[in-house]
Amino acid sequence: MIHIEWYKQFHRPKTYLTLGIVAAFSVVLTIALLATGSGRTEFVGDLPLLMVPRSSGLTVPIIALSSTMKFLLPLVISLFAGESVAGEASWGSLRYLLAQPMSRSRILWSKAAVAAALSGIALLLLALVALVAGGLAFGWHPLRVTDGSASTALHADVSVTGVGNLLGHLGIAVLYIGAGMASIFAVAFFLSTTTRRPLVAVAGGVAVTIISRVFNADYLPGVMVVHRYMPNNDIDLWQHQFTTTADLSGMPHFLLLQAAYFVVFMGLAQWWFTRKDVLD
């Protein structure tokens, strides 16, 4: 069943376009860094990290991941998850799929697996294209990072990371961000089972990131009590890998939170999809 679903989803023009945009983003970013140019130190991420983008091609995937994890990537993941069931319903082919002697659970999880695979491909594509484009433009060199949040006028908190370690950190970053998108994926996927308008499901996934931003204590300290339970607020914790302290203690909590959101909303999707009457 998965291969049938894969064929349908992968060959959609919308899939090519989405993956193309993701890959193009990394290329355009590299060209922009190349064109803008000087060896100036720039702020990267929310910590913030100070680095010279042109000092190593390995800065490009870091910048690419930092700048997309709060909107572009959630949008892409919402698109793949939200279109999954609702897209088929909007084509009018879902009822024929469900009129087959096959359990609805099997159909649902095949769709979820393909949507998750496409989401993973998008994330990997973003990082890999940035890695290759950055390498071609600036070469792969050790990276010198200054932790802006820990530095003062009298003290610069500087770390230098070798290429091997940087690649390892990037791998962890990709895995962490991928896992960090689980809540958005599950919400969009659940909504996809409830509507035949894919845009509603996609918008629902994006809304998760917007709501997280509204209840973000970094911008609004008064909402600290809910900050840690918002699905997208701690997506940037992977950036701590590049500081001297490398305080990664918040990551397990965030991953557990993602698992909880995933279980709840995928459970709801399963519950709804296997019970609903197909009337449209």
Added chain:
Amino acid sequence: MAHEDAAEAPPERPAVQLEQLTKRLRNGITAVDHLDLVVAPGQVLGMVGPNGSGKTITLRILLGLVRPTSGRALIFGQEVHPGARVLGRVGALVDGPGFVPHLSGRRNLDLACRQIQLTGGSTDLGGAVEMTGLGEAVDRPFSGYSHGMRYRLAMARALLGGPDLLILDEPTTGMDPEQIHEVHTVMAACAEAGTTIVFSTHRMSEVELVCSHAAVLRAGRLAATGSVAELVGERPRVRLELDDREGGIAVLRGLPGVSRAIASGPRSVTVEGDGLRPFVLLEALHAAGCGVSSFRSNTFEDSYLELFAADPPPGHLGTR
């Protein structure tokens, strides 16, 4: 030996059996209300009734798309539920064609074949394409198909697995006469091959042309069922277009075998009675100097309208 085999053969199970089938929708409307219906193997049953009479919901229950609130739907003796194995013996066209728009007709059919094969069924893509006359168009993207071609492709998909039962929901909606004829030809070929067909329609002529049996639904209940011949012949009648309607009615009421002669239009008169003899009617009218511009016997549509005229349904339900 043949006699022994016949004696040992299990009794043939109905292709479709509905037992007190009821579906109450979320909005409180009872779309199907304690519906009992039996369709024997090989029958072609036309399901008719006004909008909201429960035809489409009934067909969707038969396809496992909708769960009944109470009662049972059985296909070849097996109860239907979402994903039921017996659905592998069913081909369907429900609520119009639905395909992956960016793929060709052939690729869509190929995916449907693979899905049928996953559940242990066998398929005949070439046969289905040939039977529905898709021709070279089958290799074009579905998004570029005309309305008629979309329905042909949907019929092809319904036939892919060589179904024992075809469930078709208004299969000729929006088609021109030529396309309707093609669909009827396919249905007739399937029926000849022994496939049971249950389909809903608003075309009464379609029932007479294609069906062996009919079921009339009203407000989710069965209003009438039987062979088409029985339903048409239940109230023998003829309809005439007369130059002088009132004069004609007076003549007709005096004829033997005529139990009723009533005005049914500005110039038309409907005559009922046992043993009506058209020649006698026409001769009497001619003798009285009353011109007859048209004459036709009772049709299924007349019987259908008569049924509802006698006992009008309580308005439309608002859903199919």
